[in-house]
Amino acid sequence: MWILFLGDVVGKPGRKAASEFLSRVRGVRDVDLVIANGENIAGGTGLTEPTVRELFDAGVDVLTGGNHVWDKKEGVHLVRTDERILRPANYPPGVDGRGWGIYRGRSGTPYGVVSLAGRVFMGGGDCPFRWADAFLPEIRKATGCVFVDFHAEATSEKRALAIYLDGRVSAIAGTHTHVQTADAQLLPKGTGYITDAGMCGPAGSVIGMDPQGVLRRFLLQVPTRFEVAAGEPEASGVFFDIDPPEGTCRRVQPFRMSETGMRSKETWKTFSGP
Numbered sequence: 001m002w003i004l005f006l007g008d009v010v011g012k013p014g015r016k017a018a019s020e021f022l023s024r025v026r027g028v029r030d031v032d033l034v035i036a037n038g039e040n041i042a043g044g045t046g047l048t049e050p051t052v053r054e055l056f057d058a059g060v061d062v063l064t065g066g067n068h069v070w071d072k073k074e075g076v077h078l079v080r081t082d083e084r085i086l087r088p089a090n091y092p093p094g095v096d097g098r099g100w101g102i103y104r105g106r107s108g109t110p111y112g113v114v115s116l117a118g119r120v121f122m123g124g125g126d127c128p129f130r131w132a133d134a135f136l137p138e139i140r141k142a143t144g145c146v147f148v149d150f151h152a153e154a155t156s157e158k159r160a161l162a163i164y165l166d167g168r169v170s171a172i173a174g175t176h177t178h179v180q181t182a183d184a185q186l187l188p189k190g191t192g193y194i195t196d197a198g199m200c201g202p203a204g205s206v207i208g209m210d211p212q213g214v215l216r217r218f219l220l221q222v223p224t225r226f227e228v229a230a231g232e233p234e235a236s237g238v239f240f241d242i243d244p245p246e247g248t249c250r251r252v253q254p255f256r257m258s259e260t261g262m263r264s265k266e267t268w269k270t271f272s273g274p
């Protein structure tokens, strides 16, 4: 059973790329559940009602969170009330929203989806390793198919958590750095893994932002407002083939596709197999 995870969706170009990718994948592959990282969907940070609706209408089932998920004031009530929106689970008790949920795929299969945040160069959260020890047994009572979005800066922390959770979850995809890593793999005990899924957003940008503003900050060291870059939208993410009910991962297939690539029939041949 394929599940699809889209890396951090950044602003309008990201939403456009995600929607376009989803509309085209529908014809070539049966995807049971679609998850996307939603921390950057509205103008590059946070979320709003129309931007959330746009992604749900396009076929996203669950939005995972990250350090920016609360950035838009009007989006906080969505994090608090909409069960399809997650924020990192390992934040202190009392923080708005929820960090994990059980969602039904199109086949009726239940999936646990967990949003976790790292602490190296990030700060903020409680220990993601101990959070997993404490809560995974409860999630696994509902389903063996468990997906984790690990939103973290450091490759080492992502890889360490993946090895720690190998065989206890079906798949782990890293997010937050917005650049896809070339290490998609099956871990020895059956967990699918990639250090970073990449982003859906404008190509030619600096992790989604207009390079001019970013360069100004690097060169002059003055506060600068970052704007989402213009430029051709591209979609990045990863497919995981998961066997219910145990939740073992069979295949991991990352993709990174430009808008032009999405229009080419050739592109889709690699996705249309069994």
Ligand SMILES: [Fe+2]
Pocket (backbone or CB within 6 Å): 008, 039, 040, 066, 176, 177, 178
């Ligand atoms: Fe992000």
Ligand SMILES: [Fe+2]
Pocket (backbone or CB within 6 Å): 039, 066, 067, 068, 151, 175, 176
């Ligand atoms: Fe982030």
